[in-house]
Every structure is written in C-alpha cells, then in structure tokens.
Amino acid sequence: MNYKLLGRSGLKVSELCLGTMGFGTEAGWGADKDTSFAIMDAYANAGGNFLDTANIYKLGTSEKIIGDYMSHHDRDYFVLATKYTLKDNTTNPNASGNSRKNMMRSVEESLKRLKTDFIDVLYLHIWDDITPIDEVLRGMDDLIKQGKINYAAISDTPAWVVAKGNTLAELMGWSQFIALQVEYSLLARTAERELIPMAKHFGMTVTPWAPLAGGALTGKYLRGDKGRIKPESKRLNSRAEAITKVVVEIAQELGVSESHVALNWTRQQGFSCIPIVGATKVDQLLDNLKTVEVALNDDQLKRLNDASAIELGFPGDFFKEEGVRANTFGGFYDKVEKR
Numbered sequence: 001m002n003y004k005l006l007g008r009s010g011l012k013v014s015e016l017c018l019g020t021m022g023f024g025t026e027a028g029w030g031a032d033k034d035t036s037f038a039i040m041d042a043y044a045n046a047g048g049n050f051l052d053t054a055n056i057y058k059l060g061t062s063e064k065i066i067g068d069y070m071s072h073h074d075r076d077y078f079v080l081a082t083k084y085t086l087k088d089n090t091t092n093p094n095a096s097g098n099s100r101k102n103m104m105r106s107v108e109e110s111l112k113r114l115k116t117d118f119i120d121v122l123y124l125h126i127w128d129d130i131t132p133i134d135e136v137l138r139g140m141d142d143l144i145k146q147g148k149i150n151y152a153a154i155s156d157t158p159a160w161v162v163a164k165g166n167t168l169a170e171l172m173g174w175s176q177f178i179a180l181q182v183e184y185s186l187l188a189r190t191a192e193r194e195l196i197p198m199a200k201h202f203g204m205t206v207t208p209w210a211p212l213a214g215g216a217l218t219g220k221y222l223r224g225d226k227g228r229i230k231p232e233s234k235r236l237n238s239r240a241e242a243i244t245k246v247v248v249e250i251a252q253e254l255g256v257s258e259s260h261v262a263l264n265w266t267r268q269q270g271f272s273c274i275p276i277v278g279a280t281k282v283d284q285l286l287d288n289l290k291t292v293e294v295a296l297n298d299d300q301l302k303r304l305n306d307a308s309a310i311e312l313g314f315p316g317d318f319f320k321e322e323g324v325r326a327n328t329f330g331g332f333y334d335k336v337e338k339r
C-alpha cells in the first residue's frame with residue numbers, strides 16, 4: 001500500500017479508503033461486529049489507515065464498532081473520517097442539517113461513539129441548501145482550534161457552494177475543505193461536469209463513494225449472485241449491464257477481479273482520487289486490496305470511458321466545440337499549454 005496526501009494537507013492516507021457504512025447488521029444487511037473487526041484487521045495489516053464512517057451509518061452502530069476497535073488498537077495510526085448532517089433523531093429540528101448547532105452536537109455524539117477525543121477528518125455529509133457556507137467553515141475551523149477535529153471536508157454539495165466556501169476560507173484564514181466526497185464510478189460520472197474540475201482547481205482529493213456502484217460493477221449480479229442491490233435499481237438496468245460487461249471482459253483479459261478494474265478506473269483519471277471501498281465480508285476486502293497491484297492500459301481505459309460516457313451538456317460540451325475553440329484561441333488551441 002502506498003500513501004497519498006489528502007488534498008492540500010500533509011496528511012498521509014492509504015491509497016484505498018475503507019468504507020464502513022456496512023458495519024452493523026441493521027436494515028437487514030452488513031457485517032456483524034466480529035466480521036467488522038476482522039475487516040479492519042485485514043485492512044490495517046495491508047497498510048490501510050483511512051476509515052470512512054458517519055454519525056448515521058447503521059444508526060450509530062458503525063461508529064460504535066470502530067470506537068470499540070480503536071480502544072484495543074493504536075488510535076493514532078488511523079485516519080478517522082466521519083460526517084455530520086443527517087438526522088440523529090426526528091424530535092429535534094436541530095438534530096439534523098448543516099448548522100453550527102447541529103455540527104457541534106453531532107461531533108460530541110460521534111466522539112462518544114468513537115471513544116476518542118479527536119476526529120481526523122470531519123465531512124459535511126449532504127448540503128441542506130439553507131445554511132450559509134461561512135457558518136459551516138467557521139464552525140469547522142473552531143473545532144480544529146479546539147482540537148476536536150484535524151481537517152475539514154465536504155460531501156454531496158454543489159460545486160459552486162464548495163468553491164465559495166474554500167475561497168472565503170482562504171480570505172478569512174480558516175481551514176479549507178481538503179477532500180470532496182461524491183458518488184463516482186463507471187455507472188455514475190456526472191461529477192465530471194462541475195465537481196471534479198472544481199476539486200482539481202482547489203487541490204482537493206476526490207474520495208468517490210460507491211466506486212463499485214454498491215457491488216454492481218463486480219459483475220456478481222450478472223452471474224446470478226446475490227447482494228444488497230434491489231433488482232429494480234438503476235445500478236442493474238440495461239445501461240449498467242452493458243458497462244459492467246466491459247468491466248468483466250477487461251478483468252478476464254488481465255486475469256484479475258472486476259473490482260480491480262472498476263476501482264482502478266477511478267484511480268487513473270488524472271486527478272487526486274482515493275476510492276472509498278465498502279466490504280461486508282473479509283474475502284471482499286482482501287480481493288479489493290489487490291487493486292493497488294493492477295494498472296489499466298490506455299486501450300482498456302478508453303474502452304471503459306467509451307462504454308460509460310455521459311454528455312457533459314452546457315457548458316462542458318460547448319467549450320469543446322471546434323467553432324468555440326477557434327474563436328476562443330484564435331487557431332492556437334493545439335499549441336497552448338492546458339491546465
């Protein structure tokens with residue numbers, strides 16, 4: 001396992017992040033405590049140090065399992081990321097949302113469940129479209145000053161909001177968001193329109209969630225195996241099936257697992273990217289860890305890109321039009337260095 005820097009920070013995180021949304025058996029799926037411990041053991045033994053959880057995962061059970069694990073292991077070795085925003089209860093209007101009040105409350109509850117006195121990376125989980133973004137950054141900066149969190153990050157938020165936040169933080173001398181968590185996989189590429197170019201501009205690391213599309217891209221549903229995805233999900237529709245078939249084809253050519261192909265496609269897009277891989281069984285994790293030993297060649301990347309292509313729409317596709325380029329660059333487009 002190699003280590004990458006998380007965004008514009010000196011924080012070293014392993015090149016695969018372990019998603020722990022499946023720690024706990026609530027809602028009829030997931031890993032029990034013993035299996036979750038075994039998954040974390042296998043991950044740490046391979047050099048993994050970056051764990052992703054949230055206050056809401058399995059109604060707090062994911063954080064509790066990690067907390068129990070941390071009390072018997074070297075807390076300092078791990079880079080623990082959690083999130084705030086989603087409801088802890090439905091009786092208090094301030095027990096959900098992006099507000100400073102909910103942030104402070106949620107972090108205190110997470111610290112208790114995680115049995116630690118600091119969180120390494122705190123993500124805003126999902127944008128509520130009402131809280132001013134300066135309230136969020138100021139709150140996270142205060143938590144950093146209090147030593148309760150080390151870094152600020154953000155997930156599932158429009159690009160313009162994140163951009164405004166990081167620009168304000170720079171002007172105010174607050175800590176900026178260093179990582180951007182978004183759904184990103186061969187089945188879900190819309191983050192390429194605005195979010196990923198924005199992350200590149202700010203030097204943020206993109207941490208894709210569901211990089212295996214919840215398991216669809218492993219090809220197991222094509223083989224008739226079962227998993228947590230419901231048959232009516234768009235992750236199993238005809239478009240998804242056609243893309244997954246290309247993944248299976250390339251995996252067979254390389255003699256590797258489908259997950260290695262799907263995960264490496266996210267890792268080989270030319271921007272800082274650390275996929276958050278979920279696993280509910282030790283074997284799945286051990287398989288996924290081998291991803292770092294595999295690389296896709298240009299031809300394989302092109303076949304995957306072609307099979308999963310989306311329209312960027314306006315303005316992305318407009319900028320690529322020949323006439324627009326001719327006018328914007330006066331015929332020098334091919335001779336000018338690009339960012």
Ligand SMILES: NC(=O)c1ccc[n+]([C@@H]2O[C@H](COP(=O)([O-])OP(=O)(O)OC[C@H]3O[C@@H](n4cnc5c(N)ncnc54)[C@H](OP(=O)(O)O)[C@@H]3O)[C@@H](O)[C@H]2O)c1
Binds near residue numbers: 053210
């Ligand atoms: N910020 C957000 O809004 C957000 C949203 C969702 C997730 N997340 C984070 O992202 C992480 C990953 O998301 P995810 O679990 O939805 O996506 P994922 O990594 O695409 O899918 C994980 C699932 O795929 C299956 N799987 C994994 N490895 C496999 C293998 N080698 N062979 C066969 N099946 C395999 C397992 O499903 P089965 O259990 O069905 O076998 C596993 O639960 C989460 O744990 C969480 O930390 C964040």
